[in-house]
Amino acid sequence: MKYTLLLLCIALSMGPTYSQPKYKNPKLSVEERTQDLVSRMTLEEKVGQLLCPLGWEMYEKQGNKVTQSKKFENIVKERQIGMLWATFRADPWTQKTLENGLNPTLAAEAGNALQKYIIENTRLGIPIFLAEECPHGHMAIGTTVFPTAIGQAATWNPELLTKMSSTIAQEARLQGSHIGYGPVLDLAREPRWSRTEETYGEDPILIARMGEAFVKGFGSGDLTKENSLISTLKHFVAYGVPEGGHNGNPNSVGMRDLRENYLPPFQAAVKAGALSVMTAYNSIDGIPCTSYEYLLKDVLRKEWGFNGFTVSDLGSIEGLKGSHHVVENIQDAAILSANAGLDVDLGGNAFFLLIDAVKNNKIKESVINEAVSHVLRLKFAMGLFENPYVDVKQVAKNVRNQEHIDLARKVAQESVTLLKNDDNILPLNKDIKKIAIIGPNADNIYNQLGDYTAPQERDNIKTVLDGIKSKLSTAQIEYVKGTAIRDTTNLEIQQAVAAAKNADVAIIVVGGSSARDFKTKYIDTGAAVASKDNISDMESGEGYDRASLDLMGKQLDLLKAVKATGTPIILVYIEGRPLNMNWADENADALLTAWYPGQEGGNAIADILFGDYTPAGRLPISVPRSVGQLPVYYNQRNPKSHDYVEMTQAPLYPFGFGLSYTSFEYNNLVIRKVNNTRYTAEFTITNTGNFDGDEVAQLYIRDEVASTVRPVKQLKHFSRINLKKGESKTVSFELSENDFTIIDQQMKRIVEPGKFKIMIGSSSEDIKLEDVINIETI
Structure with a gap:
């Protein structure tokens, strides 16, 4: 008895015998914590951290209450996942609407619920990463919608872009996100390609400067900063020059061209602090980017010193079998890409097969250890183990507040590019007696927002008609839609002609649209499927490649009919790619392109039309005269192109061009x-x-x-x-x-x-x- 009491006294004098695992000790270095955690993990837990399934089915909303879904509970139990993608996303593909989707406050509550469940219901309590689309605003309901990237590039203002991306990061982090997909650094030299709107244009220097600026706004890779966001660069690499303009098609870019033009923007963004890189769907000279070891290991890690994680594009691992046909089955695709240096599986179905592959000696577990270390380091660096939750009370007043709305207007103002202004018809006098506002994009909110945009409340978006109404009286304005972008039924061309005859000037807003709708079909990657049986306005945006750059539907007929009235025409293109402007160049009295100008685009365009802002946007991409000229980028290698039999070799409007009201x-x-x-x-x-x-x-x-x-x-x-x-x-x-x-x-x-x-x-x-x-x- 005395001996027992003696031992007890000794034990008590030595203090508690339990010590918490090293990975839970915030005083240790990130590397020490990472190594300790990896050493404690099972193979299944390691592979789980490399899976990034689709997130919008992982919550349940009932009224104003949101919790984790049964699907989330099951996938955590079965796969022990480490990430989710697009949890807060809402659009026709996800079938999340203003009614059943999440407003910013509910999004924050959903993120906290998911985080709480996974921490409390897994053996090691590893917090989950939430990745979101953030190229021109967080793709979620109620956030600020900025101009798409091609419009951002038209500002030629990196400092402004840093302010914009900092705002995007703040809105995303407040809702519980940790990773923002963006910027897109593809060199766009094929405007028929559907994703031109997501790029910064045709020049590697402009792209690099804009990409650096965007990454700086996300926190420059310093994850200890408040509202820092991990930047995922897209799409690595040479994705923007597909053969035939077909999204995801191969190309034959040479190694010198790759190193001189396509890689430098990514290198600049990595140097600026980007900590995630997404592989592209395409192949380069016969090697798919998702399994290109030279790019993922030799260039990205060894040459550039990249210390973040790489991630597949959605389904691109499966694409090694289904699209590129370089493997016989999905497990082999997973093995090939993992060995090549790919860390994370967006979609989460291919890498799950690595568990069996390791057990059957088809791939070394050390490959898995290295990949999971790349992910866990960032979770530790961001402080998620200590602070996994967000303050829900901060969301409503800091997401899409007036400061952010004003910034959206500023970016839109700086992006609008004046291409023609005969006899200085612009700016217009606000005392003008009558204006006819005409065209399919004059009063369509989604046609001006671009792809990767969530549904938004109507009052949050200002169209061109809204913007002009804010400056003139109702009596000065007559609006007629005239026609749709693609649909050739329900025409109002005669009504548009009548309005123009009654007016001192006609402002016609035409172009394209990336507006998704609930009738459009989508493939598993989220890309839209073009169909002759489904005529929406959508003619741009992922999956909507074009054979020509002409205005679609009856838009040109509308322009010609209004021109015939003799009323001066001010033509505004809202577009995701440089469309055919030949008729406009010859016939319009003034011509502007606003790209997809975002939620404040209508106000910004009106500011320019009436002289409240002097335009200074510059083209980040050349405007061709014909698809027969393509490619038509300004910095082609010697010798300089010669003229065709039918036309000049020169573009209609060159790279860097843009007019002003002053000189x-x-x-x-x-x-x-x-x-x-x-x-x-x-x-x-x-x-x-x-x-x-x-x-x-x-x-x-x-x-x-x-x-x-x-x-x-x-x-x-x-x-x-x-x-x-x-x-x-x-x-x-x-x-x-x-x-x-x-x-x-x-x-x-x-x-x-x-x-x-x-x-x-x-x-x-x-x-x-x-x-x-x-x-x-x-």
Whole structure:
């Protein structure tokens, strides 16, 4: 008895014998915690962390109460999942509407419920990652909807993009999200391709600058920051140049082209702090991107030092069998992609088969260990083990608040691009007697929001008609739709003609649409299926590739009929790709493109039409005259293209082009040498017009002689500058070694001695100042 009491006393004096696992100790390093947790996990638990199933079926909503669903409970039990994708998503594919979907507050409650269940009902209590689509706003009900990426790029304003993406990150994190899919860094040189709207255009420098800015707004990879969001870069790589414009089709991009044009935007975004990279559906020179070891390991991790995780696009692992036919079954597809360096399975059905593959010695468990470590490190770095829940009370006042709405208007204003303005018909006088507002996109909320947009309350969206109504009296306005985008029934062309005859000017809003509807069919990846039996407005957006770029339906008939009245025409294109503008260029008195301008697009367009904002958007992609010209990007390699029998080789509107209500002069170019590969280009811009406004100064370089074929010119720097009327500013661009490098015949990145022409202007074709520098022997 005494001996027992002695032992008890000794034990009590030594304190508690239980110590919590290392992975639960926040004082230890992320690496220590990760290694400890992986060492405790079963194979099934490890593979579970690599699965990212679809999330919108994982909650149940009853009135104003939301909880986890039985499906979620079952999948947690059966697969011990580590992520969910698109939990808060609402659109026709998910069958989530304003009625049965989640408002921001309920979304936060749903996220907390899912998090609580998985922590309390799994052996190790690992928090779940919630990934959401965030390219131009969090794709959820009640969030702020910004212009799509092609419009964001038209601002040529990286600083503004950082403010925008920071707002998107805040709204997503407040609702419980941790990963934001975006930015899309595909180089778009095939406008027939359905996803052009999701890109920053045709130029690698512009894409890189915009991508960096977007990632910075997500927190630059510092997951300890409040409202930081893991940025998932899409789509790795060379996805935007598919053969025939068919989404997901192969391409034959060469290794030099890949390294000079397609990879640099991704590298810049990784350097800026992106911690997730999504593989593309396509193959490159016969190798599917989802199983391309050279890209996923040698380039991404070894060369660039990427320390986040890679993720498949939805169903792209299965696509190794079903689309590319490089394996016989889905398990082999999972093995091939995992060995190549793919970490996470979006969809979650292919990698589940890795459990059996490891047990049967078809793949090493060390491959699984490495992949799961990439994921768990970020969960620890984000502090999810200590703070897995969000404050529901903060959501309503901080999602889509007035500050965010104002920012959406600002981005839309800066994106609208004026392409023609004969006799300075714009801006319009608000004292105008009568305006006819006509066209399928004049008062259609979803046609201006773009793909990857959730349903929104009508009052949240401002169309062109709404915007003009805010500036004029009802008596000054007559609205007629005229026609739809694609449907050729229910025409109101004669009514539109009558309205135009009665008006001093006709504002006609045409173009395209990525608006999904509940009649459209969708494949498992969420891409829409084009069908002659289902005529919606949708002619752009994922899956809607085009054979031509012409206006669809009876839109051109509408334009011609209104033109015949003799009433001046102001034509506005709302579009997801550069559509045919040949008739507009010849016949419209003024022409603008607003791309898909988001929820405040109508207000922004009205601001420009009536002179409350001076347009300064610039084209991030060339506008072709014909699909027969394609590809028609400005920085093609030498030799310069020659004219066709039928037409010029030049695009209708070149890259970087955009007009203003004011005018600018460029003077006093001075190029100073800092050292052999560093120069400063300094010049003066003066606003010589009658309006305050922005100018977008652009610096291009031409390598006069090189050992490999170079572009005819290449954008290297740009800056959007605000100038009051009569004001002058000095602009300075710093040229560094990277601006002069080429990839030589041995695939080495070098600077060769020789002459370089420095060109500065307001577009790729409107060069105002130029000089030549000579780089001496390196």
